[in-house]
Amino acid sequence: MNLSLEPLSVRTTCAYCGVGCGVKATPKGDGGTDIAGDSNHPANFGKLCVKGSALGETLGLEGRLLHPQVRENGALRQVSWDAALDRVAGQWQDIIAEHGPDAVAFYVSGQLLTEDYYIANKLMKGYVGSANIDTNSRLCMSSAVAGHKRAFGEDLVPVSYEDLELADMVVLVGSNTAWCHPILFQRIARIKETRPHVKLVVIDPRRTATCELADLHLSVKQGTDVWLFNGLLSYLARNGAVDAEFVARHTNGMAEAVAAADVDCADPAAVARKCRIELPVLLEFYKSFAATARVVTAFSMGVNQSSAGTDKVNSIINCHLLGGRIGQPGMGPFSITGQPNAMGGREVGGLANMLAAHMDLERGEHRELVQTFWQSPRMADKAGLKAVDLFRAIEDGKVKAVWIIATNPLVSLPDADQARRALEKCELVVATDIMQNTDTNACAHVLLPALGWGEKDGTVTNSERRISRQRAFLPAPGEALPDWQILCRFAQRMGYEGFDFNSAHEIFDEHARLSGYRNTADDVPRAFNIGALAGLGQQGYDALEPVQWPVTRLESGDLLGQARLFGDGRFAHADGKARFIAVVPRLPVNTICEDYPLALNTGRVRDHWHTMTRTGKAPKLADHVAESFVDMHPQDALLHGVRAGELARISTAWGSMVARVQHGGGIARGSVFIPIHWNGQTASDARVGALVNPVVDPVSGEPEFKHTPVRVEQFRLNWHGFILSRRELNLDSVAHWTRIQGRDFARYELAGRQSIADFASWARNLLGVQGEQADWLEYEDRSAGVYRAVHLVDDRIDQCIFLSPRQDMPSRAWLAGLFSKEQLSEIDRVGLLVGQPVEKGADTGPTVCSCFGVGRNTICNAIVQQDLQTVAQVTACLKAGGNCGSCVPEIKKLLVETRVAVAEERAA
Structure with missing residues (x-):
């Protein structure tokens, strides 16, 4: 009898943003993989955005780095793992012996799994003895980390995704959630359908797709967020919207924070002028916030990526502390992370100024605790170099060896051409990657092949502190290895003990045990505690369900996560109280001038991710935004002699690029927007990182990606x-x-x-x-x-x-x-x-709905021919908008435009 067995699905976690969606991957007989949402995962309940849905298209081995390689006389040569690691270890040892441990560095990524991150951090800080390990997460959420630590005493996100659904008011600040975190946005959209009174406020200089659902859009001038929220703090204080008991019992510093806010922001009219918004719009926001107890303020890159990012974070937190809007269902400040494991990196101390398990590098007792637990020979005793400073130190010759893992800094860093100069001068550049050809790998002396998504095994933590398993469902290709194993082999060659791990679950177990180690000695225990997850063993680790930390184990043996923090009013400062932080508003460091009269803002588009080494392989994701563009106001375009649809050169004091001009309708005069994704393999001259101002926040070290002075000129062509x-x-x-x-x-x-x-x-x-x-x-x-x-x-x-x-x-x-x-x-x-189709209907037009491959012409024709009036009708007819929903704002726009065009045609 022949039995046909259905292939087993593997439950894993999406490789993209910090939402951390559950995925079911089912290998197919033809070598492909079916991808679906995991209906049992509490982050997404079976929903996936278009990027997640297209993960199966990114799994091919085209362009993969599959064998260790070394560069000799300018050419790469395949070598064995032993030869590659011997070379790296030998050079590292020589450099450390001659110049000390601070002459070497790691630059890692929020796309590593927690187990990989843990080994890199342990190796660098506890064995090499330097804190020169930083991460591309420095570029996206380090201001949130710094703001949390100042306010709460520890890097703690107090809320849960559920709070977005329980809130009566959701404020999205500097976050195009509809495109960058579509599954969260759809959760908000569904709540607004069932509870229409829920108020959605969007604070963003651009009118993005997210604004289409908003009840109120505050199109603030770039860089004025602190004025806005200091003004809110002052308004709340003056209008009695203060939870006096909460403030007295659970906080310190209110008077100083309100006094600082009152200096420049006590007059709403003055704040409105500074932020360049209408006074009635500002007052509507202030009054609504004051009148609503259950408010969630979710913020993302528009807040963090600023030379005043940490102050922006604290100005938001101050407003929540003043009214006691924290720690209870439906309320709190919420940092939405951009990378799949930015939170996991924070847990293991992946930043240059942090220690593992949320401990502080500057505190001697914490250094002693971690070193004792690791039984390591030494411990870094000062903060290492943050990302931008690290690459300056490389160019200056102070750092002579750098190991770059799972990131592409020659595209993503600000002043990216400086990063190229740095690597070209560096004595030893090691790159661990899954792709052969990247801008960064072109500068590497040693290339090491890593496992990619679908091949590696471990954990990630999403924006709501939820730990999820990422499980392998594909075999390791070529000679690729997991990142943790590469690092452990290297550590052993360096003569370090403590790296004899045989599997990811053993590393996770040590990570969990460290989080609970001596975690009751202080009056205020560290909130990050997953000690209950220690001792799971391989079987328990394999079966681990998504769980939010801190985690406790019940008498029954079941694990209990915690949805939100600070419900008891206890914070992580020594006195158990939160801190108001007095912040003074300031404009970006470099302002526009005659040579560079426009302000550049950067960000993501809907269907692409970071530097596109993954999404660039997926045809489904290619058509919605096919080229890099510069979005600008039509009057600015006219003033600078460029036209929509044409190419233009965009220049700053740091570099230049070429992009196609568009008028998206959502950009204010004086500003331009360019996406971050294009690299040297996908375009000849479209790396926006080369333009970006390298000034950083003085507290967090996060660069100013949201305000760089630029000029736009014609790019003359034949x-x-x-x-x-x-x-x-x-x-x-x-x-x-x-x-x-x-x-x-x-x-x-x-x-x-x-x-x-x-x-x-x-x-x-x-x-x-x-x-x-x-x-x-x-x-x-x-x-x-x-x-x-x-x-x-x-x-x-x-x-x-x-x-x-x-x-x-x-x-x-x-x-x-x-x-x-x-x-x-x-x-x-x-x-x-x-030069055109002869058959009617052959041209479907540019893609609108990537999930189902529905083009603009198809949608417009259906609207006219079938008299469609609503998005729901379009979805019922064409399926467009029926999956992740990120194209719904565009469909709404097409409905209006098409009906107007039909009416004008009939009137004519």
């Missing part, structure tokens, strides 16, 4: 074009290009400055088409400068190229559909030469 090709192309000869991954091809958007004397010869050479016998269809209008050609192989489209002096070229969506055909029909060939 022609525009695009290519779709089944083969990778070398486009070094082209002035500007962007690469976009398609289903069976790569798409390249091109622009050139040179004159092309012979279109056919130039195009054939660029595409690598040799011989007169090639099946080559072409059309040329020499007078108009228009050229298009198609290369066919066995009647199947292999490559096509379209060139024009203008932007109005054929639909990429229509052409992409032709690549899925095994054989082109005669009508397809006619369309290619004509």
Whole structure:
């Protein structure tokens, strides 16, 4: 009898943002993997955003780093693990012997698992004896860490996702939640449907997709958040919205904080002028906050990524402390993290100024406690170099060896060209990565292959302090190893004991035991305590369900997590009281000037992630925003001589880049917005990090990604074009290009400055088409400068190229559909030469709903033809908007625009 066994699903956790969604991965017989949301995971209850849904498209081994390599005479050579690690250990030992432990450093990532992070931190601080280990989390949430420690005494997020649903008012500050944390946003949207009185306030200089659901949008001027919240603090104090008993029993410093706020922010009219918002809008926000007990203020990069980020965090927390809006259901300040394990990194002391288990590097008793537990030979006794300072020290020659793990600083750091100069001068650059070609890896002397998502095993912690298992469901490819194992092998070569781990669960067990070690000796125990998770063993670790820390074990043996903190009014300062922090508002360090008259803001787009080494592989994610862009107000564009749809050069005192101008309708005059994702592999000149002001917050060390003075100028060109090709192309000869991954091809958007004397010869050479016998269809209008050609192989489209002096070229969506055909029909060939589809409906238009691949034209046609009036009707008809919902704001906009267009057409 033949029995067909269904493949088993593996419950794991998403690789993207800090929401920490549960995922069910089911390997398929054809080598692929089905991805679905885990309905039992309390972060997402089965929902996934488009990035999470497309994880299966990112698992291929194309471009993977699969073997250790060393660079000799400028070329990489494959070597054994022993040879690679022997080289690294030998050079590290020599550098430390000659220059001391502070001459070496780690630069790691919030995309590491907690077990990897723990080993890196233990190795550097407890054995090398230096705190020179920092993380790309410095770039996104270190201001929140610093603000929490100042206010609460420990880096503690007091709320739970459930509180967003229990609140009567949700304030989103500097967070495009609809695009950057879609599952949380959809939870908020569903609550507003069932409880319409819930008020949603969005505070953001831009009008983003998140604002479409908002009851109130405060489009504050960049950098004025402290004025806004100091003004709120002053308003609450003057209008009696103070929980006097809570303040007296559980806080210190209120009088000083309110006095500081009153200096510049006591007059709401003055605050409104400073923030550049209407006074009635400001007062509506202040009055609503004062009248609502259950308020959650959720903040993200728009608050943290600032030279005043820590003060912004504390100005928000001050307002919650004043009214006692903390520690109870439906209320509290809420830092939403950007990376999947930024919280786990904080737990193990991944930042250069922290110790493991939320202990403080500057406190001698904490250093002694950790060193005693680790039984380590030494302990770092001062803070290490934070990210920006670290790369300056590398360029200055003070740090002579750096090991970069799971991050791409030559794209993500501010003043990113300085980071390149630093690595080019460094004696030893080691990079552990899953991808072969990144901007950073091009500077590495040693490349070490790591396991990727789906292959590695461990834990992550999300924004609400929930620890979840990330479980492997794919075999290790090539010679790739888990990061913790690479580090342990290195540590053993360095002669260090204490790194003889055989599995991730053994590391987690030590991490859990450290969190509980001597954690009752103080009057105020450390809140981070997962000691109840020690001793799980491999079976218990494998079966671990998502749980929020701190964790206790009941008499029954069941584990009990804690949804929110401070319910008893006890904080982590020695006296058990929270601290109001007196903050004085200040503008960004570098202000706009005649040479750089606009303020640059940076951030994410809906369907991409960080530097795109993962999402760039997924065709589903490619089309919604295919190229980097600069979003600016139409009047600013006119003033600077650039037009929507054209390319422009954006320059700052630190660097420049090229991007396509757009008018998104949500940007104020004087500001521009550019996304962070494009790198040297996906575009010729689109790294926004090269532009960003490297000034940092004096407390947290977090850079100012939200305010850099820039200028925008024309990028003069002779022609525009695009290519779709089944083969990778070398486009070094082209002035500007962007690469976009398609289903069976790569798409390249091109622009050139040179004159092309012979279109056919130039195009054939660029595409690598040799011989007169090639099946080559072409059309040329020499007078108009228009050229298009198609290369066919066995009647199947292999490559096509379209060139024009203008932007109005054929639909990429229509052409992409032709690549899925095994054989082109005669009508397809006619369309290619004509430059547009002959068949009606063949052009679906730019992607709106990436989850279901629904284009703009399809949606607009359905609205007209079926008289659709609501998003729900569009979803019922086309499925668009029916999964993660992040395209719902765009569908709403299309409904309005299409109905207006139809009405105008009928009126005409």
